[in-house]
Amino acid sequence: MGTVLQSKGVKLGELPESYNYTRPEVIEEIHREYLEAGADFITTNTFGANRYKLNKTPYTVEGMIEKAVEIAKEARKGYKNRYIALDIGSSGKVLEPIGDTSFEEIYDIFKEQVVAGAKAGCDVILFETFTDLYELKAGVLAAKENCDLPIFCTMSFEENGRTFFGTSVESMILTLEALGVAAVGVNCSLGPKELKPIVQQIVEKASIPILVQPNAGLPVIKDGQVHYNVSPKEFARYMKEFAEMGVSLLGGCCGTDYAYIRETIEATCNEPYSEPTYKEVTGVCSHGKAVYFDDVRIIGERLNPTGKKLLQQALRNDDMDYILKEAIGQEKQGAHLLDVNMGLPDIDEVAMLKKAVTEIQSMVKLPLQIDSSNVQALEEATRIYNGKPIINSVNGKKESLEAILPIAKKYGACILGLTLDERGIPESAEERLEVARRIVTAAREIGIPKKDILIDCLVVTASAQQDLVLETLRAVRLVKEELGVKTVLGVSNVSFGLPNRPIINKTMLAMALMQGLDAPIMNPGDTGMLETISAYRVLTGKDKDSKAYITQNTQMNELAILPNGANPEVEKLDLKQAIIVGLKEEAKKATTSKLKERKALEIVEEEIVPALNQVGTLYEEQTIFLPQLIKSAEAAKKAFEVLQQAMTKEESSIHAQKPKVALATVYGDIHDIGKNIVKVIMENYHFEVYDLGKDVPSEKVIEAVKKHDIRIVGLSALMTTTVGSMKETIAALKVACPEVKVIVGGAVLTPDLAEFVEADYYAKDAMESVRIAEKLC
Template identity: 40%
Template structure:
């Protein structure tokens, strides 16, 4: 099926997907702990009957049962060598079941491995894993692909790129979100929509997670940005425990009633996840048949995105700054650090620029003495783990820009694409391939345009080619090409003309490098600031500048205020409040001269805190490269190992937990800080034996329950608890109840921690609780995981529930106090 045919099928009303597979197979007798795909192939009639029932109920698309049939998952059962045969047979099974009455989607999901820099698995390795399965499924004859139940936006990107590299079939992608409206990695539905549709997928959605009512808000958020159909595949409510069995109490009629609301909210494709049955799908089909489908946006919004944040660029919006600092040109100290392989200054520059108001960060690694491509990749990994700003990829080499775009877990900006043959012919298709926006630089192989007319002609030429290859003008920001006023007295006025022309005639946003205008002049900051305010008045949208230059930034905020831009008054006041807090109790020079600006530049490439130690700051920022040096300084100053742990490390990780609770930090930052602390703890541990401040801590046994092979959350819990000094025995994943209880008794564990991601495995927690009572195990038992709720913990007799790793530490402390 072509992408056009897929879109056309939705025009006559909502498409209906199938319902639950896992919970239905368990009802039919599939035991916990087996490979689902292998069990299906051993019990083919069960799967055929189920999918026939879904088609009879009204499903237009059924998912082939290839959910975890990738090499990584099959290795856990020793079945990786059967990957081709299993996927082929599973697709054939679905095609036999539906005949010509429905489409068959090749079903792909997460591998369970953590990508670098959180884990050790590299992005292109993951792409290859997905390519292997996608290639088999495409050859087996699937009509389209669905990438579902995803928690990581970067893993979604890997799956999408893999599918696109083996075929042209339509791709649907759905993520699963926590109660806070974000994935485990901090991505919200709008951000996922922007990033994935820019890659060229054909429908974006949400599945599992919650019941149908709770999906209305995320669907609305997706439709605000979606240029493609939106879909929802909810559970039949949240699971509840009844007579020792997990049940879903949302009836088919209730499910269908909310299905209508989902269509009204903008969902063009609907189905069911855990707990739904053919009866739910039948009721849903009857309820929404004939309902008009909301059309996606015809004109895309100009949006860049990191993994955790959107930045929208509006023609009449507030002025924005692209932070220019992460560029070694003219920065000897940064060059020296990069040559040594250190990214301390890069990290500090990223944080400082974000704190000072940069909306986007430019990343340029062009210098001698390093491998620019490898350093660009390292810096992207480091910066995306440190701050939330989207990135602008800046290099004179096409291959470096392409490699950076491939691994970037968001929607980036390219700096830049000109009419020079190399960039024009190669970079435009790359921008399209990876869904990037780009800065249009009005240069050609002939060099600088001789006048405004030639400059505008180049702009129109590049714009026309971008549209021809399938991009839109909303993907483009035009560089005003600032010349030096000392050499060309008309330089500023020529830029004003370009800014105005792009905004008013072409409806394109503009950008420029401010400092070029004042090159060779004394006290350049005044020329730059005057140029900025006049440019903003003439339509300039953003500038590449140093956000630490307060005169420039304050002038930009004031310019927006005077032009009566949206919420500019509030933004100006907040800016002044920010500066007041920043300089509280300090003498501050409001208008720096060139001399003082240079002095500050040479002295301050990093920000320091007067309130916390360097050890505290290293953990807070997840700075693994300096933590041991800072710990050694504390030891040299006479501090005892136990004091360092209790007075620096523990307070720091507590603060990380607070930021995590406030949604200022997300999983990547939490893991980075925890790993930084782990390095310090491991270094200090051998010294604790002779340290009076050290004390023996309780033993804890942690495991993911039998049948569940997901361990991201469990691993983080283990890491955090070890950092707090507990003796933690990690039994791993898919652990039988008797092994958990026997280990707790043998080791004298004060507490057992149980994790489960899937609703189909959560009942194994009850098995552990009951077995512990039966064997007289006195360990406290706590539970957690995506499917678990406080009420479930109470129902099975657990001693406590934690929503995440940071919360788990507090719970353990409370229970063992």
């Protein structure tokens, strides 16, 4: 729609959706061109029709969407079996905790669009060009809860197989399939050739129809203009390959028009529609990390206050840093998932569990198991979880099944079932199997697939119920063999009340693994239990050629995030470590402590700068991703705030000389999320940033540079049509302010385009912008 509108005369800076009112005949003509080309779906001219983007216009969201659907309906007259998709793009906001917009606020934005589209009579809700899975989840929930239309979702991936916010292909699929969308896939960012590896991943993992909408290749310069480098016929050849791979729905994004669709239809008209292959694989995920239960998976138990006085005190003091350190520590020790339980009788468990889940998922990559006996706490935490979690737990009681299973179904969570009912924990393995069967049956009846059900056969204490320990192990075997679901055990419960508990624990673990245990809930810092799992994986052939065992027993973990591969106790993080893992309060405390021994500037030069350099390296190596980068930058900012108060006048004078940077999205371009993220990172790396906004004419950039004596300017563009604006702005800058250096970036930019617009530097992301600016200073 955007590409064709540009060819029809939309001017730089003009709101594309305004044509629904000012030139509806043009929009109708575009729809008819696609329908005549043979398209099955036409998408409404509503990509940016949300409250944020329409707030300074005379248009309302409801009115704009109603008008767009009305035009599409008029265009569709005379065509059979053609459908109207309500096109919804990203809001442009960054969600909490790394941004300033709440999950529920974004939900309301999308709800407004969905309700208007459903009321107007569209056939499908299409969420496209999303890079933040969290924002997309809010949109899907808004659609599910406010209409009954099918939901299509596509995200935009980089060549590294992740989105701008670090979402992986696996996490997208696990989350969206579980939420019940009708089709999932990829659009924008790349051409069909570059998308091929990502499409292959989606085909291998998805169990629902796959939608692929590539760009018309990559932007290149031809005859002094920016064009996409793939012709309609070449595009169609790639689309035929996608159809043969198993893609169900085909379309085009930036640079394509109705000619690309016509050629695609001609190339694929003899290809059968691809029915997706159902994958019976149990998996959970955070936004950026998927964990499949195809091997032993460790569920970290340390975030449960039962028997843990320090954690109890932290919860009462609202000490989130302690909780985050425990989470980070368990991740480093080798946990695959984290159980999160915030249940204490004297705190607001609902609020605390929701807060803990929000904060933890912004700090660690691991998926979470949300653990509570409070139904409201479970629902609210699961709702705002970024990915696909496990809900811990449901049991065989009727009221439990009726309360918990619908939550798991609605929010697309796996469910952990406990083999207890009104009688308590049954003594025999056969009785526990029957409770498990009741849970599995009830879950299946409301639409939760078997692969999303896990069963805990419940470990009893050997000191009090020794005769029942073997019954627990037998129950694990029976559940595996007869129900075919994954199994979980809180292994260390067996040793309660006995001396030298680790010996009992690791022996119980070995016995349980041989009965078919998939996921022990345990302390990942228990080396004896870790050694047992490592040895078990060798002896059962899961660790091919004993590679993991050899690595674990001959060298440190090279992927450790903290300096020098260290794995210190989480309570002992120094300033560098606090910044690297992104703990703001810990960084503040460590800075205050160091000021007793050292000067402020020494701390900056010897602690903070090296820590930020390492964070930048980890980001560039893709060991960490954007949310962790922002958290680390915020921790460094906290440290700077402490130092500022302690500096001498001389030091303050040096410290106050922050390098100045102006940032702007160029004239004609209204997309600013990338520019906003660069701003956050640069400010926390101690630059003074003048944010000139979006759709900024060159005169405004020059005025700001002169007024504030700025030497570095960052310019962003997302659309090929605004690359010309970028070139003009840089040319004007070079004449008016020849000493200024210009860094350019944005989704559409490449090194060749940066050279074309005569920029001094090209930055592929926010961190590279900082690196370049630091060198210039």
